[in-house]
Amino acid sequence: MLKKVDKNFRSTPEDQSHVDYSAAPVAESYSPLPPDALALAWEKQGAKKAKQPLVTQFMLGILGGAFVGIGGLFAMITISGADGMMAYGLTRLLMGVTFSLGLLLVVLAGAQLFTSDCLMVMAWAGGRLDFKRMLRVWGTVWAGNFVGSVALALLLFMAGHYLSGKGEVGATAIYLASYKSSLPLVKAFFMGILCNVLVSLAAYLALAGRSLTDKVLAIIFPISAFIAAGFEHCVANMFFIPYGLFIKFGASEAFWATEAGQRVAALNIPL
Numbered sequence: 001m002l003k004k005v006d007k008n009f010r011s012t013p014e015d016q017s018h019v020d021y022s023a024a025p026v027a028e029s030y031s032p033l034p035p036d037a038l039a040l041a042w043e044k045q046g047a048k049k050a051k052q053p054l055v056t057q058f059m060l061g062i063l064g065g066a067f068v069g070i071g072g073l074f075a076m077i078t079i080s081g082a083d084g085m086m087a088y089g090l091t092r093l094l095m096g097v098t099f100s101l102g103l104l105l106v107v108l109a110g111a112q113l114f115t116s117d118c119l120m121v122m123a124w125a126g127g128r129l130d131f132k133r134m135l136r137v138w139g140t141v142w143a144g145n146f147v148g149s150v151a152l153a154l155l156l157f158m159a160g161h162y163l164s165g166k167g168e169v170g171a172t173a174i175y176l177a178s179y180k181s182s183l184p185l186v187k188a189f190f191m192g193i194l195c196n197v198l199v200s201l202a203a204y205l206a207l208a209g210r211s212l213t214d215k216v217l218a219i220i221f222p223i224s225a226f227i228a229a230g231f232e233h234c235v236a237n238m239f240f241i242p243y244g245l246f247i248k249f250g251a252s253e254a255f256w257a258t259e260a261g262q263r264v265a266a267l268n269i270p271l
Contacts, residue, residue, distance in 0.1 A: 033208040039122065041207055046123030049112065050137050057137060061144020063111035068145070069152035069239035071102020075227070076176065076240075081168035081260075089228065096224030102236070103199065103219050107206050114142040114235060115196050116203035149238035157246035167258030170247045177244020178269045180237050188232055195231035198222040245271055 033041060049057070075095040082091055106113045117138060123129035156162070162170030183191070205218035226233070247255070248271050255261045 032210065032214060038204070038208045042119055042204060043123045043126040043128050045207065046117075046120035046134075047128040049117065050120065050123070050129050050133050054136070054140050057112060057140045058144040060110070060112040061114070061141040062148035062151070063109070063144075064106050064113040064141070065145035065148025065150075065235055065238060066152045067105035067109065067111055067148075068102035068113065068233070068235045069149045070105065071099045072236045072239045073152075073156065074101050075099035076172050077164070077169055080165050080172040092228040092230070093224060096227030097220060099227050099236070100220045100223040103202055103223055104216060107203060107215060107219060108212070112141045112144070113199075113203075114138060114145050115199045115233065117141050118196060119200050119204060145235045146238050149235060150242045153239050153243035153246060156243060157250065160252070162243075162247045162251060163255055163258070165260075167255050167260035170251060170255050171260035171264050173240070173244045173247055174264050174269055174271070175244075177241045177248070178271050180232065181241050181244075181271060183232065191230070191232040192234055194229070195226045195233045198226040198231070199233065 052060075075098045078098045079091055079095050086094070103113070103116070105111070106116070120129060120134050120137060124131055124134050162173060164170075180188075199222070202219045202222035205222070206215045209215040209218050248269075251261070256265055
């Protein structure tokens with residue numbers, strides 16, 4: 001027969017003396033990974049990513065390109081119409097902080113990005129990854145990033161988003177696309193390397209963090225630094241340049257009738 005439980009009963013430390021707490025789960029540590037453990041974690045992660053099917057890598061690459069494009073869009077909006085309103089450094093800082101959204105989405109949502117996947121070289125150097133497989137992953141993710149970035153640019157263009165801010169967003173998109181597409185090849189190449197150093201550091205440090213706050217802080221500062229310095233991100237340019245081209249050659253008359261559109265038309269910005 002079951003005994004009735006006294007609801008007013010409260011256990012005392014003496015009553016609990018027989019309980020074995022040795023099997024209780026240990027709380028997860030939120031201390032960041034130390035440098036040696038972080039390096040091993042990146043080797044393991046690089047090898048794990050490389051084992052994914054090519055279709056999975058490609059689709060995650062599409063998401064990565066779209067996410068970086070969203071960060072680029074956010075940054076572009078923040079500086080639209082801001083000429084002369086803020087000092088150059090503050091404008092670049094604001095652009096960098098907002099652009100950080102792109103890598104935050106990639107890291108936290110689990111997408112793949114060519115620039116951060118370059119860290120797979122650690123898995124190759126550690127003997128965990130074949131060189132040919134690494135190159136195949138890079139090519140697949142790069143192609144996915146391109147598709148995702150251009151698709152986002154096309155969707156925004158079809159939605160007429162370039163008319164935002166009385167056409168200032170569209171004008172900024174054309175300015176950015178013109179500048180980036182006119183960079184000399186050698187300069188663009190080395191600016192891309194410098195950018196990738198900071199992007200890879202951001203992704204590298206984010207893996208060390210155990211909490212969401214850790215990862216956000218690890219990403220924001222390196223990404224803001226590369227934008228502030230004016231370095232070139234190849235995947236971001238997959239969004240900026242096509243978006244500017246779509247507007248330059250396909251914008252509606254409503255855009256060219258705005259003050260911003262007329263300013264762009266008068267300058268005859270090459271693309």
